[in-house]
Amino acid sequence: MENYDFDRIVERRGTDCVKWDGMERDFGRTDLLPFWVADMDFETPDFIRKALAERLAHPVYAYSLAPESYWESIIWWEKRLHGWEISRDSLTYIPGIVKGIGMVLQCFTQPGDGVVIQPPVYHPFRLVPQGMGREVLYNPLLPDGESYRMDFAGLEEICAGRKPKVLILSNPHNPGGIAWSKGTLAKVADICNEYGVLVVSDEIHADMPLFGHEIHSFATVSEAAAMNSICFGAPTKTFNIAGLVSSFAVVADPEIRNKFFSFLRAGELNDPTFIATTATRAAFSVEGDEWRRQMLHYVEGNIDYMDSYLKKNIPSIKALRPEASFLVWLDCRGIGLDQKALADLFINGAHLALNDGTMFGQGGEGHMRFNVGCPRALLREALERLGKALSAWFPGMVVD
Numbered sequence: 001m002e003n004y005d006f007d008r009i010v011e012r013r014g015t016d017c018v019k020w021d022g023m024e025r026d027f028g029r030t031d032l033l034p035f036w037v038a039d040m041d042f043e044t045p046d047f048i049r050k051a052l053a054e055r056l057a058h059p060v061y062a063y064s065l066a067p068e069s070y071w072e073s074i075i076w077w078e079k080r081l082h083g084w085e086i087s088r089d090s091l092t093y094i095p096g097i098v099k100g101i102g103m104v105l106q107c108f109t110q111p112g113d114g115v116v117i118q119p120p121v122y123h124p125f126r127l128v129p130q131g132m133g134r135e136v137l138y139n140p141l142l143p144d145g146e147s148y149r150m151d152f153a154g155l156e157e158i159c160a161g162r163k164p165k166v167l168i169l170s171n172p173h174n175p176g177g178i179a180w181s182k183g184t185l186a187k188v189a190d191i192c193n194e195y196g197v198l199v200v201s202d203e204i205h206a207d208m209p210l211f212g213h214e215i216h217s218f219a220t221v222s223e224a225a226a227m228n229s230i231c232f233g234a235p236t237k238t239f240n241i242a243g244l245v246s247s248f249a250v251v252a253d254p255e256i257r258n259k260f261f262s263f264l265r266a267g268e269l270n271d272p273t274f275i276a277t278t279a280t281r282a283a284f285s286v287e288g289d290e291w292r293r294q295m296l297h298y299v300e301g302n303i304d305y306m307d308s309y310l311k312k313n314i315p316s317i318k319a320l321r322p323e324a325s326f327l328v329w330l331d332c333r334g335i336g337l338d339q340k341a342l343a344d345l346f347i348n349g350a351h352l353a354l355n356d357g358t359m360f361g362q363g364g365e366g367h368m369r370f371n372v373g374c375p376r377a378l379l380r381e382a383l384e385r386l387g388k389a390l391s392a393w394f395p396g397m398v399v400d
């Protein structure tokens with residue numbers, strides 16, 4: 001068994017990557033350390049690079065089939081990780097999950113139709129329906145201790161009163177890293193079923209449970225959930241291959257499936273490139289599972305490191321310890337700054353690029369999202385920068 005090295009620092013500048021090369025566009029400066037875009041600064045695993053290199057060594061890159069082994073790898077992986085039995089005919093390729101959300105909205109809704117989201121949540125959940133002229137209906141999450149829970153009464157009220165067509169679910173939840181319980185997901189399914197609201201479950205972070213938490217694929221929690229949902233998955237977050245664009249949808253209900261798959265087929269949106277099938281097959285393997293475990297163990301170490309650093313040195317910032325994935329939701333309200341000044345502190349004071357909490361909608365005020373999918377040396381440097389900037393702005397706020 002190989003021991004992978006997650007401490008290695010990879011120079012990503014100059015590769016046209018959004019996270020490092022896109023800072024000037026989004027933050028107006030280039031001298032920041034980036035912890036924003038949700039990809040990791042680890043090397044894409046060698047067995048994926050090897051599989052791609054072997055295929056690319058062949059001199060023809062023409063039209064290709066999606067081989068059976070590609071579909072089998074997804075079916076095998078979902079069974080192994082989530083105990084989810086997927087039939088081949090319920091499975092399709094989609095070219096990205098945000099695009100997939102747009103396709104569901106085009107296929108199942110009309111301009112003006114309501115789409116429910118539960119902020120604070122991944123911002124394209126709002127931007128995609130808004131951009132398509134759908135009405136976004138908000139059912140904000142309720143603060144619950146240091147985490148959040150869903151507002152079922154609020155959801156029921158929206159479903160009964162506003163008759164939305166679709167609910168977009170972040171499962172597990174980005175930015176809070178919440179692994180929703182089976183009971184919570186089943187309740188969402190019951191309410192949405194009762195009011196005929198189709199659930200789109202975005203499970204792009206679902207293969208990254210942390211600290212012993214369990215992540216349930218929406219379709220596995222009940223018959224009602226399976227038969228009234230479109231679930232999206234991908235190897236892209238877990239294996240750091242988002243630039244290759246490979247995702248899939250699973251639709252158990254034949255009627256919903258027929259409608260959606262016909263829509264995809266009509267535009268040839270269900271045709272993967274050989275880059276996508278080759279990388280996915282290499283990722284969804286025994287080797288891939290071992291790499292995933294080691295990567296998650298390292299990320300857990302980063303979360304522990306950050307949490308104890310903040311508790312000891314910067315107690316005015318609290319980390320919501322994620323139950324899944326590599327994103328940490330920081331509650332910075334203890335510093336007492338308004339959002340503009342908070343962003344200024346991080347960008348121009350500490351020279352760090354994070355996601356501003358307000359981009360995730362209501363409940364994001366006073367928060368920042370920090371991506372800890374990086375070598376620990378970068379994380380250490382970031383926390384030290386933050387500590388220095390805070391003590392310069394507020395002498396006494398940082399504990400030395």
Ligand SMILES: Cc1ncc(COP(=O)(O)O)c(C=O)c1O
Nearest residue numbers: 038096097098099122174202204
């Ligand atoms: C919850 C969630 N969904 C979807 C995406 C993006 O997926 P894709 O690149 O397949 O559109 C992200 C990326 O950060 C995400 O966090």
